[in-house]
Amino acid sequence: MANNGEPADIKHVKSISKIWLVPFIAVCMGGWMFYHQWSNQGPLISIVFENASGLEAGKTKIKMHNVDVGEVKSIELTEDLQKVLVTARMSANSEGLLRENTEFWSVNPRISLNGISGLNTLVSGTYINMSTNLEGRSSRDFVALSAPPITPSGTPGLHVTLNSNAEFAFKEGDPVIYKGLKVGEFESIYFNFDERVVYYNTFIQAPYHKLITTNTKFWNTSGVEMDIGANGFKVKSSSIETLITNGVAFGVPEGMPQGERVNERSYFSIHESYESAAEERYKESAxxxxxxxDTVRGLRIGAPVEYRGIKVGKVLEINPPNGKQHKWLDSGVAIPVVIGIQPGRVEQTDDAAGIEFINQQIKIWVENGFRASLQTGNLLTGALFVNLEQYPNAPVAQMEQFQQYSVIPSISNEFSQITEKVSAILDNINDMDLVQMSSAANQMMADISASANSMNSTADDFAETLKEMDEQQVSVKLAAALSGIAELTRGFSSGSKTNNEIYDTLETLQHRLRELQPLLLELNQAPNSLIFDKSPKPYLQPGSQPNTQQGNR
Structure with missing residues (x-):
């Protein structure tokens, strides 16, 4: 083209170098990986902790049942600088676990009265544990627990609320005992300022939660229970665990029906002891x-009321207010004691009909000598109880009224009766005129002395009279008596006639006895020989004739 003198035709070729395919492919792969990572990563959550002890960003794991479900990404202070805000990335399959009731807490080594926990973190390091029951709305913001929960969410069982008017006797983690076996724990404590009652949220583990019924009673079994009352001295203890900490036991008291099973949170009271819990089966009282x-020292509310040794009720109130609180201080005014006789204890229905029966029966009995008295139930402590008895010789009495209550006439107890008798004796002694008695005693001693002197004088006169007797006359009579005795002795001496006659009589008697000796021997051998013939009889054998030869032998 140059040779012809024409200008060259230049064409521009538009093309992309294949080398640009490499970064393009790299960008696409990176985008795909970013999208895949973004679409498969779990949600980002925030957890507020009291402090960040043991937590590290990028290292601390979040676990559930020892399976990693997340990781801490950042740790920073909250806006008020009072707590710590932890941001964590959860795994994709944990989306359904994040509910408003999901619980988080840090796991560290812990040593308490309830045991030792978190020892595995000495090797693996601190981690965040979580639990949920898959109920409630979805959430991304949480507040961590300051300590591991007593009962993690989702644990099968039953939550109940116990209340007590007593002091704060229990704490979180204290056991719930059933027949010596730990079946639950106290979870949290709440004090109601308006009611001034302590509430304990408690969890009963499955399957023991099936034992909770409408008639179930809870009572305190903390430590060693000692009771010194009218019934004596009692010492009780539950399990070794409750000796170290506190605890409650539960059950249906003997004599009560089991009741209906409880399937949702219910409220129960904590009683002081099993005995006080068992008292709940007696609802009504007359x-x-x-x-x-007498004095009411030693009598306390709850002391037993007994009839001939059988408990039929208890003391309800001592000196109830009646608008005349100061009158009982006057001399001779009795102190009122309110007692309740429970129909259920005397084989009556525990309702209004049972109360009416008790009222009518007591009225009849009072007219026939039914009386009440205070008796000593324990000599060591001086505890008293109310004893009801029939006294046939008691004066006739009618039931009176004290406020809205009927009055059962009372008598002094045995100790008071003895005291009254001793006091009466002392009063009689005090009333004696000791001066007059002393004068009379002196006069009596003077009379005795004069009588003694008179007797001495009489004895002297009698001795003098004996001396004046004729001693010669006495001697003559004594000599005559001795002479008669000598004459009688000579009549029985050897060679005398009387002596010879006695000898002959004895010899004749001896001869007759020798003659009777053979007869006596024969009678001794054959007592019937005087009646039957002594000749021998022929010897007879069964089925044969008499053998005369054998009989003559």
């Missing part, structure tokens, strides 16, 4: 008043 003239 109330009476006894007016006590």
């Amino acid at each position: 109330k009476f008043v006894i007016l006590v003239d």
Whole structure:
């Protein structure tokens, strides 16, 4: 083209170098990986902790049942600088675990009265544990627990709330005991300022939660229980665990029906002991008043009321307010004691009909000598109880009224009766005129002395009279008596006639006895020989004739 003198035709070729395919492919792969990572990563959550002890960003794991489900990404202070905000990335399959009731807490080595936990973190390091029951709405913001929960969420069982008017006797983690076996724990404590009652949220583990019924009673079994009352001295203890910490036991008291099973959170009261819990089966009481003239020291509310040794009720109130609180301080005014006789204890229905029966029966009995008295139930402590008895010789009495209560007449107890008798004796002694008695005694001693002197004088006169007797006359009579005795002795001496006659009689008697000796021997061998013939009889054998030869032998 140059040779012809024409200009060259230049064409521009538009093309992309194949080398650019490499970065393009790299960008696509990176984008795909980013999209895949973004679409498969789990949600980002925030957890507020009290402090960040043991937590590290990029290292601390979040676990559930020892399976990693997330990781801590960052740790920073909250806006008020009071707590720590932890941001964590959860795994993709943990989306359904993040509910509003999901719980988080850090796991560290812990040593307490309830045991030792978190020892595995000495090797693996601190981690965050979580639990959930898959209930409630989805959430991304959480507040961590300050300590591991007593019962993780989702644990099968039953939550109940216990209440007590007593002091704060229990703490989180204290056991719930059933027949010596730990079946639950106290979870949390709440004090209601308006009611001034302590509430304990408690969890009963499955399958023991099936034992909770409408008639279930809870009672305190903490440490060693000692009771010194009218029934004596009692010492009780539950399990070794409750000796170290506190705890409660539960069950249906003997004599009560099992009741219906409880399937949702219910409220129960904590009783002081099993005995006080068992008292709950007696709902109704027929109330009476006894007016006590003696001291009520040693009598307490809850003390037993007994009839001939059988408990039929308890003391409900001592000196109830009646608008005349100061009158009982006056001399001779009795102190009222309110008692309750429970129909259920005397084989009556525990309702209004049972109370009416008790009221009518007591009225009849009072007219026939039914009386109340305070008795000593424990000599060591001086604890008293109310004893009801029939006294046939008691004066006739009618039931009176004290406020809204019927009055059961009372008598002094045995100790008071003895004291009254001793006091009466001392009063009689004090009333004696000791001066007059002393004068009379002196006069009596003077009379005795004069009588003694008179007797001495009489004895002297009698001795003098004996001396004046004729001694010669006495001697003559004594000599005559001795002479008669000598004459009698000579009549029985050897060679005398009397002596010879006695000898002949004895010899004749001896001869007759020798003659009777053979006869006596024969009678001794054959007592019937005087009646039957002594000749021998022929010897007979069964089925043969008499053998005369054998009989003559």
